[in-house]
Amino acid sequence: MTLLWLAALALLVGAALSLGLKDNEHRGWAAIGSQAVATALVLIEVVPVLLGGGDLRSSVAWSFPIDRIAVHLDPLGAFFLAWSLPLTLVGTVYALGYLRPWFRTRNAGVQFALLNVTSLSFILIYTVESAFVFLLGWEIAAVAAWLLVVWDYRNQKIRFAGFNYLVSTHIGLFFLLAAFMVMYSQVGSMDFQAFGPFLRTPGPLRNVTFLLLVTSFGLKSAFFPFHTWLPRAHSAAPAHVSALMSGVIHKAGLFGLLRVTLLLGAPEAWMGWYVLGFSALSVLLGVLYTTAQRDLKRLLGYSSTENVGIAGMGFGVGYLGLAWHQPALVALGFTGGILHLLNHAFFKCLLFYAAGAVYRATHTVDLERLGGLARRMPWTATSFLVGGIAISALPPLNGFVSELLIYAGLLDQGAPAGIERGLLVLGAALLAFAGGVSALAMTRAFGVTFLGAPRDPAVHCDGEVPRSMRLPMALLALGVLALGLLPWLGLAVVEQPAALFLAGLEGARPATQLGAAALLGPVAGVGALLLLVLAALAAVRWWLQRGAAAPRRVTWGCGYTAPTPRMQYTGTAFSSQFTGIFPTVLRHLRRERLPEGPFPPPGDHINTHCVDAVEQRMFEVMGEGDGLVTRLARQIPVEPRFSLAAGLVVLLVVIGMVLTAAGGGR
Amino acid sequence: MSALLGLAHLAALLLLPFPVVGLVNRTKARWAGRKGPRLLQSLSDLRRLLRKRPVYSRVTTVLFVAGPLVLLASTLVAGLVAPLLGAFAPLAFRYDFVVFAYLWGLGRLALMLAALDTGSSFEGMGASREATFSALVEPALFLALGTLAAATGQASFSSLLHVGFGSVAQAVVSAGVLVTLVILLQVEAARVPVDDPTTHLELTMIHEVMILDHAGPDLAAVQYAAAVKLTVCAALIAGMLNPLGPADGPGLVAAVNLALTLAVAVGVGLVESLVARLKLQVIPQYVLVGAASAFVALLTTAWWQGGGR
Structure with missing residues (x-):
């Protein structure tokens, strides 16, 4: 000590x-x-x-x-x-x-x-x-993060992003305070261990406290729909601050959730479904937003929402295992979730550092203006590629290891047969969808930034970044590789924490004996085999082409002979077909003045960017909430379906009141 | 016995793609009234490509060469996990089908990056389409495999496929998963009605447009990987249709599975002869049909196991 x-x-x-x-x-x-x-x-x-x-x-x-x-x-x-x-x-x-x-x-x-x-x-x-000191640490972290974000405080946008973050994090603090006050009023102490007996006794107050705590921790870790502050803060902050906030500081929210879980004893099944559903929503919407962003750091910010959601899904599975007394579910869910936190910290920091290196070299992180950086910045490009493959959960890197454990939890036969197992399989399908979409987003981010030819002649690349920035990237990339190829490393670190959750279950064995280690052994084997086959193929490829070097010509333009770099596929074009499938979530704002007439005046432009639907609605409601209600109310007599719906609502309320009155009279 | 089966699996994985592709093309040719190329024509094509010297674009990096190699390596390793010969795979472990799906994902990512590496707008378009459709087909595959895992109580790919058609519920589950697997084959192996491997109009293609710049050994690796994928998908469908169980002896199961795989190849050829390519805009809906049928299978499983019986 x-x-x-x-x-x-x-x-x-x-x-x-x-x-x-x-x-x-x-x-x-x-x-x-x-x-x-x-x-x-x-x-x-x-x-x-x-x-x-x-x-x-x-x-x-x-x-x-x-x-x-x-x-x-x-x-x-x-x-x-x-x-x-x-x-x-x-x-x-x-x-x-x-x-x-x-x-x-x-x-x-x-x-x-x-x-x-x-x-x-x-x-x-x-x-x-002690809850008091915990809150103190919580507040220190929040305020320090805010001050770190507003480094470039002369920029009004960055001040706004910082303020937005400060307000959001304090809304979370109020929920946490409320939960602590409820518990203090019940047990008369601010000590976590004293909260235990209260949190273990089922009752409505326990449920309320649980919801308050999950909301607060969800806000801290930027779960959907509490994520609105995150993309702004991440794109405004210096790269190291974005990396630390996303990878390290906001994991405190999930730590809080885990700490409370230990105090809860055996949670009820609905709590498990709540955590699982909440996380699944974060995964789905977080990953959808990553496909449409133009700003590299904003994109990475949304992917944080996705990844805390993935870890949260693991915790949800663990909760359900505790509720159903299934040690295998508990072990797989919590081991996978906790390991994913560690993995996410590694690859997300790596990606943010690479994005920061791009910013240092070109002074922009706008995808549509970049291109062809791989040849100018090979270190940065390699780092981003390693991080991108890891975050898409592809083998043989570390993201895959933790997601495999969560898949194993979701597909485990320990869940009650029937609708419960069906729902968990749906969760696995959602995770698979997130993996596919994440691969799309990362291909797009990496491909548009680092591959092809530079898109904007106005963007000047200063070349590779200094050694003090390359060293952290190299260290993290090595960590990502090591955790992926030698999954026992990660497992050794998370074994004891995950075992804490098994302690409450009778007759439970350590996490390693419940399948986590047995699952990961073959994965390491497959990773090694993959590298071996790849090396063999590369050797064959080299042998076939020994002798004269291959000639270099222009890219085949399908017969068109005057291509320019501006004609390359842009990031928006790359994802437009996909985003077109989800128009309600991925709204695009267009600002345009299109050329008109035979001699259009100069100054034509078109500018599109994807806005956050939650944030937009939130501001709409805050700005003109009363107006929205009035407009809706005015529609009721006009539109038949609205009047029908309103009539039904009134009818239901009246019936409900009559029934309550009858019940009370008895 | 298992060593022998392992060798047979490896041989099937490496060699079966040639007759499978040959059968598809022969079926199409016969249906159109032509004689068609030799059954092993794709093997000769591959040898011809391997001898050629590639030409590289000036904007490409090492990723352009690495892409096809990663694609082929991941497809081959994934092929060791998949049960090509009925109820056997050389690499079988719990939740190996997750590894299988993600290995394919890695290969796809490598190919998409190689396409973007050229800076060609056509290849960017192809990569964009590939990314979109594969993101949509991934949940369908997991719904199907998760349903099978729940229905059979097994966790390894090689023991998942034997649901059978014994009862009504089993028949519905099998049929739903089969529809998903057929759509998976069409998306992943780039076949009609999702994609057409023989078209040469850049604007309408998905898979072929990504490899416009590849030549020589690189193109050979991509085409071989595509053939292996087609074979693996066909073998999975054959495994679902295979009436024999593990009790009938692995040798017999393997033989029947091989025959069924070739039959599926003929079926793919027939579909390509009879059906036109879908419009690009409706492909997402077509892929969703796969997810929906797997969802029906999942609901049936939940009802069947949850006491509906």
Whole structure:
């Protein structure tokens, strides 16, 4: 436990140094150094707990109103700490390279100090057992993230995105506060362990608390429909901040959900269906939005909603397993879900770093203006490709490993035969759809950005990014490969946390014996075989073409001899057929002035972009909600179907009131 | 015995695609009143392509060469998971069908990236169509396989397909899944009415338009992979239709399955002779028919197992 305190101290000293030192370069190195020390200390403390060495507990007396800070490091918190701090360190290294162009004009110390503070908030959130201190850590993380987002605060759009995030995250905080207040009023303590007995007793108040908590954690992790702040914040923030928010900071919401799950004991089946359904909705809509975005970072933001949904589907399966007393479902669901969190952290950070490198080199992330970057930036292109394959859950990379476990949970025969099993199979089909759509979105993002020829002559590429930005990408890409080709690595890390959920079930064995390890062995075999076959084919290919090099000519234009780079397929064109199938969700805004007459005046343009339907409706209702109601009410006497519907509603209400009155009179 | 079957599977995976493609083409030729090419013409085509020297576009990167290789490698490895010979696959483990579907996904992604690598608007169009239709066919495949898993209580591809036509419920499940598999074959192997491998009008094609720039060994890899996919799909349909169960001995099951696979190839040829290609706009709806029939099979399974019996 002492090492954790020392780590916190190191982070604070590092933050102070980042603020106090004179030179931006030194400030950056102070943050990196202090975080490296803190990470090493935390890992020394955390790894034994994670590998089954037993929990650590301690307690510190504090003044009113907190009384006592209980600190409890269990495998779940240890798991989150074990990757959150190292990934933040990697992000800080990236930040040093990413922010360097501003070093002459801006004070980057604040950014570095805030990154340290973010690491500090992880230590608080993942270890404390007192609701007060937990909320403090929660709030520190939220405000630090907001300040990190508004780095370029002179831009009004970015200020708006930051403010939007700040408001959303505090709405989530209110839900969390409400839940804590309900629990405090019932048990008279702010200690998590004291909440346990209340949360384990079935009753309406338990259900309400559960819904409040899920809503709050859903907002934090950007589940649909609480995701509206996310694409804005991710496209506005510097790349390292987007990466850390999406991959690391917002996993705190899912940590909260898991922590509450441990306190819930045996949840009811409806809670499982609720988590599963909520997550499935996030997967579906998150992935649909990734297909239509023009902004590379916005696209990656929506894919966060999809991926937390995938992890959430795993948790939903685990909930159902707890409700039905099926250890196999619990093991597969929670192991898969927790492993997906880790995998997502790796490939999402990787993708955001690659997108940030594109921004550094070309000063834009607009897909329609990019193209042909693979030959100018081979490192970045390789990183993005590895991340894109992993996020589409394709073998042999790590995304596939965790999704396979979730598939296994969804298709397991432990679910009651009949409609329940049918619904879970539908969930598997939805996951497959998300995989296919994600492959479309990533092909589009990678293909339009990195392949072909540059689309816009005005965009100038500065070439490959500096080493301090390539190193984090290379590290994460290696992590993605290792977790995919050696799935036991990931499994060893998530085994103990997943075992916590099995503890409540009678006669349950450790997660590895329930099929997770047996499932992943063949997957590693298939991955190795795939690489072997590929190497063999490449050798044959090389042997066939030995000797003279192949000649290089222009791309075959099907007989057309004057093609220009502007004639390449654009990102919008690539996805237009797919988005056309979902017009209600993927609304496109068009701003256009088309040429007219034989001698059109200059200034013609057409501009399309995909708007978020939820956000648009939300603003519509907030801006002119009363107007909408009036317009609808005015339609009732005019449109026969509306009047019929209104009449039916009135009839139902009257019948309901009569029945209630009759019931009350009896 | 299983080593022998494994060798037979490998041989079927590598060699069966040639007669299957030959049979499809021969059937079409006969129906049109022509004599048609030799049964193993595609093997000669492949050898001719392997000897040719490719020409590359100046904008392409290493991905253009890697794409066809990844496609072929993933298709072959996926072929080891699929039960080509009835109830047997050399690589069989729990939820191997998920691995199968995602390996095909990897191959598709590689081919789409190779197409985009040329910067050609035609090939971008083809990649876009391929991505759209495969995203729609993926859930249909998983609905079908998930239904089979729920209906049979098995988790491995090679033991999934034996639902049979014993009772009404089983017959409905089998029929629903069969419809999905036929549509899967037409989408994945780029056959009529979804796509036409023989058309040469760039604007109407899906699969062929993605490989306009490929030549020589690269084109050979793509065409061979497409033939392997066609064979695997045909073998899956044959496995559903196969009346023999594991009790009849693996050798007999394998022989019947091979014969049925060739029969399915003839069926594909007949469909191509009799049916025109669909308009591009209605293909998503056609693919949805596959998902809907798998959904019917799923509902039937749920009703059947949930006490409807």
